[in-house]
Amino acid sequence: MSEVEADSPFDGEKAPASPRADLITAAVLFVVGVAIVQQAIAMPRFVEQSGTGLTAPGIVPGFYGVMLALLSVVLGVRAIGRGGWAVRGPVAKATGDGRRLGLAALLGILYAGVLVGRVPFWIASALFVFAFTTAFEWDQGPERRARRMIEAALIGIGTGVAVMLVFEKLFLLRLP
Amino acid sequence: MDALNNLMGGFAHVLGGGAVWHALWATLIGIVIGALPGLTATMGVALLTTLTFGMGPNVAMLVLVCVYVGAIYGGSRSAILLNIPGTPASAASTLDGFPLARQGLAGRAMGISTSGSWLGTLFGTLILALFAPTFGEFALQFGSYEMFWVAMFGIVIAGSLSGGDPLKGYIAGFIGLLVATIGQETNHAYARFAYGNGDLAGGLGLLPVLVGVFGVAEVLSAMRGPAVKAVSSKIDSVIPRLSDVAKYWKTILRSGALGTFIGAMPGLGEDIAAWTSYAAAKRASKEKEKFGKGSIEGLMSAETGESACVPGAIIPVLTLAVPGSAPAAVLMAAMMIHGLNPGPMLAITAPEFIYQIVAMLVIADMVKMFYGLVLVRPLLWILLIPRERLMPIVFVLCTVGAFAITSRLFDIWVMLGAGLVGFILRELRFPMAPLVLGIVLGDLLDKNLLRGLVLSGGDVTPFFTRPISMGLCALTLIAALWSIPSVAGLLRRRKPAEG
Structure with a gap:
């Protein structure tokens, strides 16, 4: 029986995703983040009911959307730095079937x-x-x-x- | 004296109504789930939550606590016998457990695992009994501003430490938070991201999402990976040796304390508790060279740490309504389903519940010890079930689990969707713990951010200037900065220079 190496959460569970995969993921997440911000802005603000607009339903998802878009930019920049933009970037080994x-x-x-x-x-x-x-x-x-x-x-x-x-x-x- | 009376009252309350029978079957199911590679403690607690709908809250909690305790312990069986951790928490146990089994000491390794795990849970439970009531009273000072930071701290610390990549941890956390915003919000009953769909307006149920992320995704991962060849192993005596416990008492205490502390940190969980305890034991050991080659001390530390983490993870559930681990998140959801409201108000509304949980943990720990002695050979047989025959049954149970809570077919689709998304995120190396924590904490963060803003008339300064808020904000920032490699590297480089 082949020995299975134990997974440490500190070392990263498995081989990291390829920079190309990270770049594509970052692009998708950025689009999702921006779309959420756009939809959050379009939500009603209920200013008449609350008087201040501070209970607007879009505030919280808008905040999350901004954070998701920002973090995806960081992920994308990091992936480019690791060769994700290159035509022949490092390719992750396919695992399993x-x-x-x-x-x-x-x-x-x-x-x-x-x-x-x-x-x-x-x-x-x-x-x-x-x-x-x-x-x-x-x-x-x-x-x-x-x-x-x-x-x-x-x-x-x-x-x-x-x-x-x-x-x-x-x-x-x-x-x- | 009051605490002792409350504890006695907790035992008296829990032990009625066939509690021993429930503890026996639930712990057994937990151990089997934990032992089977591919089935995790989180999935076990989520699936068993379905079975508890018709039970009273106390029996339901006893069952789920027993499953949780049993599953974390059960993972070490396959770690020792097959070199495959039954749950992620048992990964550290493979390092020394399997080499011991290969040396013909599988029984002794399981004895060490049983004693370490038993003492770990007992240690963590003692800490829970001693500190949870006091911390619960302290948490009563937490207002909206503080609860906002507690939720943010949970996401940041879980994102930083629960995977190899903090950036992906944060992203997973925010994806979880976003999922939690789907459906009607509380202030104006406005349906966010529902697109006119009545089912979506009702929100995504926590249980179907968790069953999908941990159940369906696990089935897909298991079927995709290479087949696991089971090995049979000779089993020597599994009775724990007192000499092992006496020799490594310092390791047990250290691992117990570390495991409980890590458990109490939002979202970290048993796997990190086990690895941290293992690393600390190796650093302090006089037999460092034996680690990884069949060290009794190494196995003892990992088992004690992961098991101490279970009560530790329940401390923030009871006091802050913030789970310390993924299984604890499901346990918290189950508490809510059963009408128990964990969180700061628990110290006022039902202070006895904390002691009832203590009693449940002790009972689960005792039953676990019992099975540790008698359940070795039957478990070996269960471990040999091929995944081709086990996984479809797990999938059927996932479907029942997703459907049963509200009897909506929509929830089965939610389970499928969450399973596929969870699988893709895993393949892209996004950790699941922050995602779960985000889904669980989403409501808490949402309500408290808006409530805080309304209370302050739109002024954000109370979020940063109230004493406890300031402390929590500082902790969150430190955790976030620490996860940036260049900052952490700078601090590490400066340390020796200062010394």
Whole structure:
């Protein structure tokens, strides 16, 4: 087993993001910050009610928007200083598997965004757990695949039924 | 004498109504959640909050405190046996815990972890019992101006220390504060950033956001990363040795004090408490060369520090309504859901509640010790569950957790959105603690800034001239300046020259 290096919050949890990524992030955050300031200014001020306008709803988000825009400028300047503007700036090493990430996100959205609320919750959960487990165990090869799929189906049904019993019957909570 | 009576009253109050049963199952769930890599204490407290809706406030708090205490302890199981911290708090424990396990001393390492963690929580709880009531009375002097600075200090200190990059910490904090402004504000019921949407006008629920940031984002991170190969390890005796405790009593006291202090600082949390305690122990140790190679002292310090942080993180929740860590932020939200109003007024409205929390922490600590002795082999089996089978179940629980509080499908979408944004921010190396603190403190900051301005007729000077405000403002500025590398470097360079 390869040893995993312990993460220290003082050293930074992982390898830092690339300057190019920081520069793009800074640009996005700057736009968000400015948009928030603009919307905060456009909010009603309720001067007639308060007499002073000091309770205007836009004051606080406006302050945060200004701070976000300023901090994003600092982030952007720092990223440029570290080579983020260069055409061939340092590129962060890709970690993990983007395909696995996309699959997990897609299945999650299909389950929580589409199935839940339209199909009885325990069935939706059973289908999701089965699909998720089967999809991620598919790469383990054809050997014992049928057995793994049966296990995944049992885990799915078990999860759906257990969640329904524990949350709805035992703790009297409403399920979607 | 009053304090002792209150403490006895706290135990009597908490111990009724099947408390032991609730403490047993909740601590067990906490330990399992903490032990499983990918499931954090924050996620555990957030998910279990859902289960407590139908419970009375006292039982609910007992359950959540037990989950919190159990999860922080449980993280060390996988840190020792798999070299993978079950929670971020246990990262420091891998440095010496895993080498001990490789030397065939996994049982002894877990015994050290159990004794260190037990003593750490007990130490922190003692500090909470001694100082929280006094500090709570002091906090009664805090007005709007002071509470504004408390919230700002929380964001700045969390931004400075909770990640490797203070600038990204501050940005995360302000993103959290901005999220908290969505929905109707209190003065004129004006719906900010709602765009005519009724659900958005109601604001984003704290629990769905937290479940998304810590649950969904964690599932995505876990499924993206390389598969973790579990190892089996021979387990020797897990019974803690008194000789280990007696030999390293100074380390235990130092780590307990450091852990509690860091816990009491807004937004820092258990991981920083563990690393700070570990670093301090290494500096003071006569066996520095053993650190990182299986040092009993190193493991003891990390475990004591992280566990002492739990009661420490609850001190500012009870006295200022400002959480000391991310799990404590969820605990605070749960207190509010159950109608308990943490903060300065608690010293007047329900002073006995502080002692009830003390009683809950002690009970959780005792149950944790019990499981530390009997729950080693079953946990080893649980640790071998592949993530392909565990993570979809976690996702289902996240969905239930997000939905249950208000029964709105909108909250499930909030969870999904927060999960995706949280994942992207993590990938871009933005720390999550300031973000959570921003969301939690947003309302406090918003109300107190506007209230302060109204009280002073638009004059900002009271924010800087009232004695406590001035002190808090100075602390905030120092924390912000310290995070600028050139300033910190200048101060460090000047120090030896002065000496």
